[in-house]
Amino acid sequence: MSLSESTKARTPTLGAATLERFSKEVAKFPAEQKQSAVMACLTIVQQEQGWVSTEAEAEVAAYLGMAPIAVHEVTTFYNMYNQQPVGKYKLNVCTNLPCQLRNGQTALEHLCSKLGVEDGGTTADGLFTVAKCECLGACADAPVMLLNDRQMLSFMQPDKLDELVAMIRADEGKAA
Amino acid sequence: MALDLSRFQASGLETCFHDRHIGAQIYAGLSGKNWRLADYQARGGYQALRKVLGIDGGEPMTPEQVIAEVKGSGLRGRGGAGFPTGLKWSFMPRAFPGQKYLVCNSDEGEPGTCKDRDILQFNPHIVIEGMAIAAYAMGISVGYNYIHGEIFGTYERFEAALEEARAAGLLGNKILGSNFSFQLHAFHGFGAYICGEETSLLESLEGKKGQPRFKPPFPASFGLYGKPTTINNTETFAAVPWIIRNGGQAYLDCGKPNNGGTKIFSMVGDVERPGNYEIPMGTPFSKLLELAGGVKGGKKLKAVIPGGSSAPVLPAHTMMDCTMDYDSIAKAGSMLGSGAVIVMDDTRCMVNSLLRLSYFYMHESCGQCTPCREGTGWLWRVVNRIEHGEGRADDLTLLDNVAENIMGRTICALGDAAAMPVRGMLKHFRDEFAYHVEHKTCMVGGGAHKHAHAHATATA
Numbered sequence: 001m002s003l004s005e006s007t008k009a010r011t012p013t014l015g016a017a018t019l020e021r022f023s024k025e026v027a028k029f030p031a032e033q034k035q036s037a038v039m040a041c042l043t044i045v046q047q048e049q050g051w052v053s054t055e056a057e058a059e060v061a062a063y064l065g066m067a068p069i070a071v072h073e074v075t076t077f078y079n080m081y082n083q084q085p086v087g088k089y090k091l092n093v094c095t096n097l098p099c100q101l102r103n104g105q106t107a108l109e110h111l112c113s114k115l116g117v118e119d120g121g122t123t124a125d126g127l128f129t130v131a132k133c134e135c136l137g138a139c140a141d142a143p144v145m146l147l148n149d150r151q152m153l154s155f156m157q158p159d160k161l162d163e164l165v166a167m168i169r170a171d172e173g174k175a176a
Numbered sequence: 177m178a179l180d181l182s183r184f185q186a187s188g189l190e191t192c193f194h195d196r197h198i199g200a201q202i203y204a205g206l207s208g209k210n211w212r213l214a215d216y217q218a219r220g221g222y223q224a225l226r227k228v229l230g231i232d233g234g235e236p237m238t239p240e241q242v243i244a245e246v247k248g249s250g251l252r253g254r255g256g257a258g259f260p261t262g263l264k265w266s267f268m269p270r271a272f273p274g275q276k277y278l279v280c281n282s283d284e285g286e287p288g289t290c291k292d293r294d295i296l297q298f299n300p301h302i303v304i305e306g307m308a309i310a311a312y313a314m315g316i317s318v319g320y321n322y323i324h325g326e327i328f329g330t331y332e333r334f335e336a337a338l339e340e341a342r343a344a345g346l347l348g349n350k351i352l353g354s355n356f357s358f359q360l361h362a363f364h365g366f367g368a369y370i371c372g373e374e375t376s377l378l379e380s381l382e383g384k385k386g387q388p389r390f391k392p393p394f395p396a397s398f399g400l401y402g403k404p405t406t407i408n409n410t411e412t413f414a415a416v417p418w419i420i421r422n423g424g425q426a427y428l429d430c431g432k433p434n435n436g437g438t439k440i441f442s443m444v445g446d447v448e449r450p451g452n453y454e455i456p457m458g459t460p461f462s463k464l465l466e467l468a469g470g471v472k473g474g475k476k477l478k479a480v481i482p483g484g485s486s487a488p489v490l491p492a493h494t495m496m497d498c499t500m501d502y503d504s505i506a507k508a509g510s511m512l513g514s515g516a517v518i519v520m521d522d523t524r525c526m527v528n529s530l531l532r533l534s535y536f537y538m539h540e541s542c543g544q545c546t547p548c549r550e551g552t553g554w555l556w557r558v559v560n561r562i563e564h565g566e567g568r569a570d571d572l573t574l575l576d577n578v579a580e581n582i583m584g585r586t587i588c589a590l591g592d593a594a595a596m597p598v599r600g601m602l603k604h605f606r607d608e609f610a611y612h613v614e615h616k617t618c619m620v621g622g623g624a625h626k627h628a629h630a631h632a633t634a635t636a
Contacts, residue, residue: 028320028361030275033401035383039366043325070384077385077542079367080325096287097485097532098518101445134369134536135287135485136326139516140191140442140450147181149366150328154186164184171179 014059018048022063034064038074042081046149051082079133080149087122087129089168092146093156096135102142103157108132110158114165127172128165191451192294196467199430200454201418201438202411206298211333213340216301222346224420225305228312229354236354237420239270242313246416248424250436255281255372255409256484256513258502267396268314269404277400278311278319279381279407282334283365283372285324286484287536288516291440291452292410296323297330299414300337304360306413308347309420311358314406318359321410322377325366334362369540373588374407376542387544388588411440411515431457435501439515443468446475446521457501464500464517475521479604483513485533486593488600489526510600525620526605527612530597531559537594548591551582555598562609565616572609575602 025040045056061068075081093108122129138144141154188208230236247262284292323331341347349357371380375389399405419427428436435457448469477492488510498504505512538552579595611619
């Protein structure tokens with residue numbers, strides 16, 4: 001299959017509801033500055049699809065009138081965009097100094113060992129991805145972590161981490 | 177997701193709604209449930225905007241009068257640089273015929289800092305009101321609030337507050353029936369420390385990689401979309417309504433000369449009660465430490481990083497003599513920065529602490545300038561080998577040298593921010609680093625601590 005054929009063969013992954021969300025972001029900016037909405041659009045894509053694929057980048061680029069590579073630059077520059085699929089629950093644990101002083105590193109290690117993954121790894125069942133991250137801006141609540149980019153969870157000592165994992169597993173119908 | 181995560185979410189009780197503020201202005205009267213427009217108005221909210229616009233009878237203030245009031249208040253930028261706010265506002269070209277922009281920097285990512293999150297989460301309208309007044313003073317009709325992507329719930333909260341303000345005629349066209357129009361929108365980042373740097377933030381707002389721009393030209397002449405732009409920190413805008421209501425002189429009197437008003441400090445690390453504390457500028461550090469319950473577990477204070485992770489560390493005895501204001505901390509050889517106070521007790525290893533900070537700056541360097549891109553990695557590698565007992569005799573000199581060759585040689589301040597912690601640590605705790613190099617082990621904490629070192633850095 002030639003390159004052009006493969007491009008044609010792609011079907012759009014973004015539905016009308018997604019494009020409606022995009023349009024609300026675009027409306028914040030001057031008409032000739034639609035590109036300003038790129039971060040918000042990519043964030044919406046990630047929320048709906050779990051990650052930002054090359055195909056999705058191309059669709060965002062087309063929507064905003066940008067070069068696909070300019071969208072890709074944004075995806076790769078900002079830490080929170082997932083450039084490949086991740087577990088259904090992405091857990092980012094802050095280990096920066098203020099958190100480290102309050103057991104942030106311990107929290108990360110506890111979670112990794114409990115789930116049997118390395119830092120940055122995903123569990124075999126695809127349920128969890130665990131990765132350390134930089135300052136979340138909630139240092140007085142240390143140790144802190146972020147669940148799926150949007151939920152800040154505070155004071156996550158090992159017992160709370162156990163509770164969280166058990167709750168998610170129960171919700172997914174799996175044994176704790 | 178049907179999960180009920182409420183039990184894992186911070187209530188704000190620990191950080192914001194305690195009774196250990198002194199003379200609070202921004203955090204006054206907050207409960208976590210009273211963030212809405214009606215609550216804010218019940219606290220006197222939007223009276224300052226009404227006063228400026230002359231809504232309740234009385235003459236409207238002129239933009240010059242607003243700026244003069246802010247200049248007289250001694251308000252200095254709360255994001256880190258401490259630049260006089262009124263002076264910055266006066267730089268905006270008044271007669272500029274085209275579009276100008278106002279930007280709020282809520283990209284709060286300086287390690288240790290969590291004050292703006294609580295302002296936006298629990299008192300969002302104070303920022304909206306402050307921005308509207310600033311926009312009026314500088315003749316600006318469009319603004320953006322750039323919010324740290326990691327606090328997404330707070331971004332959504334701010335969006336909800338914007339909707340309330342628009343519906344009440346406090347934002348939009350012809351605000352409260354006046355001739356002043358101001359459109360304000362929320363924007364979120366998505367994980368890039370560098371975007372707290374103002375020109376990087378502007379690039380990001382334009383939908384690009386957040387790589388800083390050369391200055392000059394400064395944003396006041398070439399900012400967002402190349403138009404004149406003023407950028408202030410969240411807490412700076414939040415201070416403005418009080419100043420307009422009570423007068424610049426009254427604000428100045430709350431603090432000390434050249435350091436007006438109250439300031440929110442994020443007390444983090446080894447303290448009994450980590451949290452945000454809003455206190456008058458010039459309050460002794462010893463008082464602030466007491467408010468935060470003292471050093472955790474009754475241990476001895478070893479060192480303090482007084483202004484976010486980029487600020488040089490100060491030893492306990494120096495810090496205990498400081499008052500919490502720009503001038504006192506600068507005189508002691510550090511900086512007040514964002515107001516994040518990272519407290520370390522006497523069991524902490526400075527090599528290990530610096531290692532984590534050096535990793536952070538290496539990770540967050542945007543890669544644009546060679547001294548920072550290469551230098552931050554070099555610093556981390558050297559600190560890493562010292563930490564792991566592989567330090568070389570001339571490593572401390574090497575660290576001095578690399579740090580010095582980053583300082584002042586980059587487009588933005590991230591290079592300096594990476595170098596300053598290294599220089600501060602080596603200035604005040606050189607013996608500890610030398611001991612690590614010579615004895616291949618740590619002088620604090622004993623064997624268990626050594627193990628912790630290896631563990632903590634293996635994943636770094």
